[in-house]
Amino acid sequence: MLSRDSIRKILLTAAVLVMCVGIAQAQAKNVTLTYRIWDVNQAPAMREIAERFHEANPNITVNVEVTPWSQYWTSLEAAATGRNLPDLFWLNAWFVLYAENDQLMPLDNYIERDNVDLGNFPEKLVNNFVFNGTVYGLPKDFDTVGLWYNKEIFDEAGIAYPDESWDWDTLVEIAKKLTNEEKQVWGFNASPNQQSGYGSFVYQNGGYMISEDLTQAGWTDKNTMGALEFWRDLLFVHKVSPTVAQQTDTPGEALFEAGRLAMHINGSWNSIRFRDNEYTRDRVDVAVLPKGKQRAVIFNGLGNVIAANTKYPEEAWQFLKFLSSEEAHLIQGRTGTVIPAFNGTQQPWVESVPAFNLQAFVDMVEYGAAAPWHRESGKMGQIQTDWLNRVWSGELTVEQACEQLQAEYEALLSR
Amino acid sequence: MIARPKRRLNPKKKHDYMWGYLMILPTMVGTIIFNFWPLVQSLYLSFTKWGAFGSYSWGGLVNYRRLFSDPNLAMALRNTIVYALMVVPASLALSILVAVLLNQDIRGVGVYRTLYFLPVVTMTVAVGMVWRWLYNADFGLINHVLKLVSIEGPRWLTDPSWSLSSIAVVAIWGGIGHNMVILLSGLQSIPSTYYEAAEIDGANAFIKFFRITLPLLTPTIFFLAVTGLIGALQVFELIFMMIGPESPVIRQTQTLVFMFYREAFIFMDKGYAAAIIFILFLLVLVVTIMQFAAQKKWVHYE
Structure with missing residues (x-):
């Protein structure tokens, strides 16, 4: 039971609290x-x-x-x-x-x-x-994405670091040389993610996902499918990449940080991550993306x-x-x-991690590209993941998936 | 028509009734607000078409028509049922075994009971995360141990022929503790006189287990089977944590609740999602009614 005295104390406290609230509101x-x-x-x-x-x-x-x-x-x-x-x-x-x-x-x-x-x-x-x-x-x-690479793996193989002279063929050729199945080291990871994966390559090949005026989907465009074929070949023909199942278990960033990847596409926003990671801190650097028919990079x-x-x-x-x-x-x-x-204000960012060539990210801006924004962009992202995952796992051909994507995108664009 | 005699309650009885209702009032209010009302709302929403940010309009059967032509429905339904069939019987059998073993007079029984009960008080999300690491095909502990005995472990969570079973194993392991506690209370309510009588008749441990323990445990097992099956049909967190919407095997692993989540919270179509969840509701209802009908055949009440 509460004593009369303690009730009095409680009431008093409550009164003080009410006054405090009143004062706070007065300051407004x-x-x-x-x-x-x-x-x-x-x-x-x-x-x-x-x-x-x-x-x-x-x-x-x-x-x-x-x-x-x-x-x-x-x-x-x-x-x-x-x-x-x-x-x-x-x-x-x-x-x-x-x-x-x-x-x-x-x-x-x-x-x-x-x-x-x-x-x-x-x-x-x-x-x-x-x-x-x-x-x-x-x-x-x-942000843009760049070609991160592990200097140690390049040095051991006696291969020169990636630079702006690289194209798709160079990427495949060097990735093949650096892939070592026995040591479980891959030359490159063909990521199932658009932004840190095939997206830039679609634009480099002259393809597109949505037209600038938001009326057309570009999935069945020859150039779009060509870039996706290239990406698929990295997995199944050239075999320079961990499978998509492997990359789902252990994402590309983590494989890169474990020294299992020689090259890895990732965004400017991850430079602090690689700076703060003990392994990557002094072992990795970054270069501009290799070029296709033209130079392009996902720019967001x-x-x-x-x-x-x-x-x-x-x-x-x-x-x-x-x-x-x-x-x-x-x-x-x-x-x-x-x-x-x-x-x-970009210069302080470029200089923020002296060990990395962050200038590459800023240099790429001039040929930056991105799908125009649409009210259904969110849904489109998930649909894209759903269908292309079936290509990367070998279940569908690029053409089969692109036909489905084309139809579903067109339905969303016409809404 | 026969006029029914009006039941008159004496004031004492009336008073008791009032208190009785007052006691269940909090639960009833909760059930109505948090269970019954959402049920009615979900049914209504399953007939609506959804726009952005909570705007909707009447759509009639449009969601159900779309649902029955959705190839994902058959797959999700199949996965849900297969998952429940993998989890519930195995979980019950193992739980009975563990409960009987831990009902003996052995040293440190409290420690063992605690160990089995730990997963129950651990957040499912945390359980999912740890198992995800264990299951990692390249760096996980399970495949590492298998490698020591020269077995190439599968890709537990990213191979579509393994992913659902891998999830089921975690659910079975995680469910033992909860079942065990309830089974232990069932075991301890079996009068020891039965066992004493059986011993005088020369029954061995196996006969005692199959002729006394198991039959007298059937009401408890029935209860666990009903609640366990309902729980298994609603599996979501483990799949969300261990597979996730971006995984290449999610299509072959998703259950009805995961499909509901995708439509409601990724595609933001709550109307279609409500239709999916109603299919699940009907499934749970039918399965539970079937269980209650079948119990006459195998449940022995003392």
């Missing part, structure tokens, strides 16, 4: 914003940016929340459906779906009011976040957006403005986190 402008991202490697830099912002705006606190990529889109969709989106978050190809369904805050008025210069960013990246003539997001970074960019129904539009905008400032982009670059999108 103490605002906490949520900023959701998907890459744990980037969290330190994002938190640093949030802290800098807090120093300049002591009444606004920003919580950086990490939701891993594999759950990001599911949880974001659930949040949007429940009208509970974080105040700010990252978007890429799914942008169209969110903009089209009024989930994002239009930024035009703020940009005009505060004289934010969109010319600070590459035009293509800015245009990614424009829907029906309205700006809904600002570029955060961009993220943007920061604000939820349409944020409770604090003004504060969220202030933080977005800071995220899009030269200062914030320099933090992203200096820490080696990602290639910042702000013009002229």
Whole structure:
């Protein structure tokens, strides 16, 4: 039983608490914003940016929340459906779906009011976040993929490192030389992932997945199928790659970090991963992709957006403005986190890991390519994985899978 | 018509009834809000067409028509049933064996019981992750040990002819602890007089097990068979953790709940997903009714 005295104490405490809440509300402008991202490697830099912002705006606190990529889109969709989106978050190809369904805050008025210069960013990246003539997001970074290689394996075989003179034939020839079944070392991994795999090769061969005007699917295009045939041959004809089953058990990055891969395509965003890994730190480097009929590389960019129904539009905008400032982009670059999108801030990123030739990633931007964004981009990604996995496992021919993909993409494009 | 005499409750009885209902009220409210209402909603949603972010419209039978021409349905249905048939009988047989062994007076029985029960209190997600490492065909412990005795281990999780069985093994192993605890309580409620009488008649351990233990354990086994089968038909976490939507073998390994997850949370089509889950609901219902019908043949109540 509670004594009369303890009841009195509880009531008193409650009264004090109520008063505290009252005081907090009186100050009113103490605002906490949520900023959701998907890459744990980037969290330190994002938190640093949030802290800098807090120093300049002591009444606004920003919580950086990490939701891993594999759950990001599911949880974001659930949040949007429940009208509970974080105040700010990252978007890429799914942008169209969110903009089209009024989930994002239009930024035009703020940009005009505060004289934010969109010319600070590459035009293509800015245009990614424009829907029906309205700006809904600002570029955060961009990325390309490069040919990472293990210098030790090259040295042991007495073979010169990859450079910009390489083409597809060189890749196959050298990969064959470096493959050693007995030691379980492969020359290259033909990854089942589009971005760190066959995607760039489709563009290098003159193929495409979706036409620029979003009306055509390009799967049955001769050049698209040609690139996929090349990828398939790496697995089944030249046998220079671990099988896709093997790569599912142990992903390419991990095989590369275990010294089992001589060459491996991976993105600029993984340079911190290879920098922090004890094995790869001083054993690997990176070069531009080998060229096909033409040079091309998958080129992507993220943007920061604000939820349409944020409770604090003004504060969220202030933080977005800071995220899009030269200062914030320099933090992203200096820490080696990602290639910042702000013009002229790329150099600190290039210099962030002196052991790696990160300049290669920036050099490739001039021939960067990517599928245009569509409201069904998310679904298309999964469909693509489903059908092409059946090619990489040897169950279907490239032609069979591409015919299916063509039909399913056309149905989605015409929706 | 015969007029039924109105049952009059004396005030004492009435009072008891009121308390009785009050006691089950929290559970009933929970069941209605979290089980019954979603069931009704799911049924409704399975007749709707879904747009982005929770917008939907009436679609009639469109989802069911699409479902019955979906090649994935037959595969998922087959996988679900095969999986349940692999898991439930094996799990029960092993659990009975373990429970009987751990019902003896042996030293350190508490330690063994704890060991078997550990997987039950471990998160399925963590269990899935650890087993995924064990199963890794190139670097995993299982294939490493097999190699020591010159056996080339298969690709447990990425070979479509092995993946479902590999998952089933984890589920069987993980289920023993839970079954064991319930079987132990069943074992301990068997009166020792039966065994004493049997011993006087000269029965050996095997006869005692098959003539006394097993028959008197059938109500417990029946309970475990019903709940175990329902659980097995709803398997999801292990497949999500150990195979995942990107795997080349997911098509040959996916079950109904995984197919539901894919449609609801990757393709964001909750209407179609609701139709899939209704097929599962019907399957569970039919199987459970069949089990209750069959129990008369083999379950002995004391």
